[in-house]
Amino acid sequence: MVSIAWSEAFSVGNPLLDSDHRILFDLLVQLFDATDTGQSRDVVGSVLSALSEYAEHHFRREEAMMAASGYPGLEAHKAEHRQLEAHVRDICGRYRAGERGAVDEQVVELLKKWLTQHIQVTDKSYRPWVERVVDGGAKPPSEKLGDGRQS
Numbered sequence: 022m023v024s025i026a027w028s029e030a031f032s033v034g035n036p037l038l039d040s041d042h043r044i045l046f047d048l049l050v051q052l053f054d055a056t057d058t059g060q061s062r063d064v065v066g067s068v069l070s071a072l073s074e075y076a077e078h079h080f081r082r083e084e085a086m087m088a089a090s091g092y093p094g095l096e097a098h099k100a101e102h103r104q105l106e107a108h109v110r111d112i113c114g115r116y117r118a119g120e121r122g123a124v125d126e127q128v129v130e131l132l133k134k135w136l137t138q139h140i141q142v143t144d145k146s147y148r149p150w151v152e153r154v155v156d157g158g159a160k161p162p163s164e165k166l167g168d169g170r171q172s
């Protein structure tokens with residue numbers, strides 16, 4: 022059983038991005054349930070497509086916010102997103118081609134591990150920057166980083 026639930030521990034300090042992350046968690050649970058309960062190829066395939074599409078939609082939104090905040094880690098962060106997108110697209114392609122094992126408990130566990138680690142490490146790094154944009158200013162959070170730059 023894959024258990025994954027969003028909690029405040031996953032908050033990146035932005036309600037829209039937090040809500041995207043909750044939706045991605047829900048889609049992962051749906052994907053697991055669909056495979057675990059032996060749903061038809063159409064059902065599993067449509068949950069998989071929804072997960073892939075929502076992940077891409079969310080990544081674009083997150084990247085736009087990081088860009089607007091002047092976050093310096095944007096390119097490395099985008100590279101992580103592209104890797105996951107390619108991985109999920111590969112899973113979708115193999116599933117559509119008839120490889121039933123393309124989606125199983127192990128695959129869902131790996132996706133869950135990727136997403137939780139990505140949120141807790143990579144996403145949380147942009148928090149002080151994105152919070153500044155939401156606060157109405159796009160100044161670098163220099164005092165929070167303690168790097169001596171003037172804000």
Ligand SMILES: [Fe+2]
Binds near residue numbers: 083098102139143
């Ligand atoms: Fe991210």
